[in-house]
Amino acid sequence: MAGDRALSEVAGVGPQLAGRLAGLGLERETDLLFHLPLRYEDRTCLTPLRQVRAGSGVQVEGRIVHREVRQGRQRMLLATLADDTGQITLRLFRFYPSQLSQFSPGRRLRCFGEVRPGPTGLEMAHPQCLDLADGASPPLPQSLTPIYPTTQGLGQARLSRLIGAALERLQEGTLELADLLPASDLFPTLRNALITIHAPAPGEPLQALIEGYHPAVQRLAQEELLAHHLALARVNRARARQRAPALDDPDGKVSRLLATLPFEPTGAQLRVIDDIRHDLARRQPMRRLLQGDVGSGKTVVAAAALVTATATGHQAAIVAPTEILAEQHYQTLSEYLAPLGIEPVWLAGKVQGRARSEVLERLAGDAAVAVGTHALFQKAVAFRDLALVIVDEQHRFGVHQRLALADKGRKGSLQPHQLVMTATPIPRTLAMTAYAGLDISVLDELPPGRKPVTTVAASQQRRPEVIARLRQALSERRQAYWVCPLIEESELLEAEAAETRARELARELAEFRVGLIHGRMKASEKQAVMADFNAGAIGLLVATTVIEVGVDVPNASLMIIENAERLGLSQLHQLRGRVGRGSDQAACVLLYKPPLGETARARLEVMRETTDGFVIAEKDLELRGPGEVLGTRQTGALRFRIADLARDEALLDRVQHLATRLDEQQARQLIERWIGPAEQFVDV
Ligand code: ADP
Ligand code: MG
Numbered sequence: 001m002a003g004d005r006a007l008s009e010v011a012g013v014g015p016q017l018a019g020r021l022a023g024l025g026l027e028r029e030t031d032l033l034f035h036l037p038l039r040y041e042d043r044t045c046l047t048p049l050r051q052v053r054a055g056s057g058v059q060v061e062g063r064i065v066h067r068e069v070r071q072g073r074q075r076m077l078l079a080t081l082a083d084d085t086g087q088i089t090l091r092l093f094r095f096y097p098s099q100l101s102q103f104s105p106g107r108r109l110r111c112f113g114e115v116r117p118g119p120t121g122l123e124m125a126h127p128q129c130l131d132l133a134d135g136a137s138p139p140l141p142q143s144l145t146p147i148y149p150t151t152q153g154l155g156q157a158r159l160s161r162l163i164g165a166a167l168e169r170l171q172e173g174t175l176e177l178a179d180l181l182p183a184s185d186l187f188p189t190l191r192n193a194l195i196t197i198h199a200p201a202p203g204e205p206l207q208a209l210i211e212g213y214h215p216a217v218q219r220l221a222q223e224e225l226l227a228h229h230l231a232l233a234r235v236n237r238a239r240a241r242q243r244a245p246a247l248d249d250p251d252g253k254v255s256r257l258l259a260t261l262p263f264e265p266t267g268a269q270l271r272v273i274d275d276i277r278h279d280l281a282r283r284q285p286m287r288r289l290l291q292g293d294v295g296s297g298k299t300v301v302a303a304a305a306l307v308t309a310t311a312t313g314h315q316a317a318i319v320a321p322t323e324i325l326a327e328q329h330y331q332t333l334s335e336y337l338a339p340l341g342i343e344p345v346w347l348a349g350k351v352q353g354r355a356r357s358e359v360l361e362r363l364a365g366d367a368a369v370a371v372g373t374h375a376l377f378q379k380a381v382a383f384r385d386l387a388l389v390i391v392d393e394q395h396r397f398g399v400h401q402r403l404a405l406a407d408k409g410r411k412g413s414l415q416p417h418q419l420v421m422t423a424t425p426i427p428r429t430l431a432m433t434a435y436a437g438l439d440i441s442v443l444d445e446l447p448p449g450r451k452p453v454t455t456v457a458a459s460q461q462r463r464p465e466v467i468a469r470l471r472q473a474l475s476e477r478r479q480a481y482w483v484c485p486l487i488e489e490s491e492l493l494e495a496e497a498a499e500t501r502a503r504e505l506a507r508e509l510a511e512f513r514v515g516l517i518h519g520r521m522k523a524s525e526k527q528a529v530m531a532d533f534n535a536g537a538i539g540l541l542v543a544t545t546v547i548e549v550g551v552d553v554p555n556a557s558l559m560i561i562e563n564a565e566r567l568g569l570s571q572l573h574q575l576r577g578r579v580g581r582g583s584d585q586a587a588c589v590l591l592y593k594p595p596l597g598e599t600a601r602a603r604l605e606v607m608r609e610t611t612d613g614f615v616i617a618e619k620d621l622e623l624r625g626p627g628e629v630l631g632t633r634q635t636g637a638l639r640f641r642i643a644d645l646a647r648d649e650a651l652l653d654r655v656q657h658l659a660t661r662l663d664e665q666q667a668r669q670l671i672e673r674w675i676g677p678a679e680q681f682v683d684v
Contacts, residue, residue, distance in 0.1 A: 569607065
């Protein structure tokens with residue numbers, strides 16, 4: 001990158017400007033070249049005034065023939081610009097005295113602006129004007145004018161000039177950018193791609209440039225994806241140097257576990273158990289993500305992993321994000337593991353005093369399996385020999401918490417193995433990049449006999465019909481959920497809404513028992529309600545989205561979701577997964593408040609059409625974009641400057657291939673260009 005200077009060293013860039021540029025992530029001259037335009041203006045030609053049409057940005061040239069200042073609620077400057085073919089009104093809502101003279105009759109101006117219809121014909125509001133001295137007509141630009149994203153205190157003109165200067169240096173060769181990708185007929189060279197993007201010729205397809213489908217932008221996106229791919233490869237190489245205890249199951253305990261289950265494991269379960277067993281047998285720490293749709297049977301896989309890890313005397317832990325979910329795991333795993341003589345130890349925040357001391361003692365001693373909440377992450381907890389950590393529903397945990405538990409297990413230079421289980425099906429393409437450094441297994445087969453949940457969308461006006469249907473189901477001794485999701489971003493308001501709804505429904509359905517569960521209840525209250533619902537004593541459970549994860553009551557076969565139009569696809573899918581776990585045909589009613597916006601309509605449509613979590617995740621990606629799909633809490637997820645995983649999926653294969661053709665030096669340069677100092681990727 002010969003000739004590349006820090007921006008603070010560029011003439012005319014003082015500390016203040018340098019600071020503002022840094023705010024946009026622009027530190028060096030080459031960074032300017034990777035700051036892409038938001039849109040373009042066509043100033044390459046002049047439009048005769050008679051041909052000007054409303055709705056587009058045009059450039060015109062003419063003489064001011066009339067000017068007036070309107071007094072009113074707001075002072076306003078109106079001027080009429082005329083050429084040989086026609087005239088147009090220029091309107092300024094705010095103006096300086098200097099502009100008053102700029103618009104004096106007789107002055108010649110070149111104006112660029114958006115044209116719209118006004119009370120007396122076409123007008124331009126606040127045009128950008130260039131004064132033309134008598135007879136002069138400066139040359140028009142040869143290329144389209146880029147408009148860049150900018151920031152407070154940094155004007156468009158100034159930023160454009162800086163970027164333009166860097167581009168000029170690139171063109172004349174005083175600023176060099178190494179072209180690290182092999183030449184290809186699909187994409188332009190880096191230099192040409194940048195020139196096309198910053199100074200497109202008038203005929204270039206602008207929409208493609210702006211949306212990023214243009215080969216010039218694709219060239220950059222590809223390079224950025226490649227840089228991330230290479231950085232990831234470094235992470236993986238570093239991981240390969242880490243050590244973990246090799247775990248095996250010499251007495252075939254996993255086979256015994258599977259033989260005692262009340263059902264046959266699915267092919268997918270067996271396959272994933274095998275993946276994990278293979279990982280655990282190695283002296284490198286496993287870092288595996290298990291994606292399995294709701295109800296796909298992840299708990300069995302977790303049990304097999306726990307059994308493998310503890311078969312030769314090491315310890316293993318499984319952590320869940322909520323107490324309800326952790327408790328459910330505790331119960332299920334206690335059953336699964338009992339025939340093998342393994343009794344899990346339970347730790348949650350509410351375990352206090354003597355009980356807690358005893359648990360801590362057992363964890364430091366002979367306990368094999370621990371089940372709990374993030375309480376297992378606490379400082380005071382010390383394991384004797386933690387060799388495997390399973391984290392369920394990872395999207396609720398920060399990456400840092402995950403690492404904290406891994407640290408607990410660190411024994412000398414040994415790291416525990418890690419399995420992360422998520423019920424949020426993330427499109428494969430996204431998962432590879434978003435969960436950098438994790439291997440991925442997918443439970444892509446549901447246990448047999450499941451009937452897909454029938455889903456309908458109904459406007460709130462049809463509530464009476466829905467109540468009738470609910471009454472029918474309850475009278476057949478089936479159970480149901482009524483979900484009141486977040487209406488405002490407040491747990492308190494959400495809880496209140498659920499309380500109100502529960503009272504109403506209890507009145508309307510007086511012959512049945514209606515329960516309530518929400519995030520503001522005490523853990524013990526929640527558990528009591530869940531126990532009653534589990535036992536069938538409660539027919540209808542009114543809930544906030546706290547039931548989203550982990551609740552498993554097979555007899556519940558009807559779910560009504562209020563305000564469904566406000567929920568994202570993944571969340572709707574998670575909620576709906578709570579029904580359809582038993583043998584009854586299950587149904588889900590999505591109640592919405594009309595009128596429906598376009599995205600909401602599209603979402604409800606997807607929910608009606610499919611129950612496949614991966615299809616839903618792909619659609620979610622299309623409708624919302626990757627940032628949203630992963631959620632804001634997803635601290636480990638990558639952000640891109642130019643690439644867009646939904647748009648650029650097709651590039652990923654090529655990126656893998658290209659990665660094998662670069663040498664160490666080129667890889668390093670690419671990582672530095674796009675991500676930052678390469679050194680940070682050697683330590684995980
Ligand atoms: P997940 O955690 O992936 O949502 P669970 O592990 O809670 O799914 O399993 C969902 C339900 O399916 C449970 O009731 C479980 O007993 C049952 N189940 C799991 N595996 C099988 C299987 N192979 N055959 C039949 N039922 C199964
Ligand atoms: Mg589960």
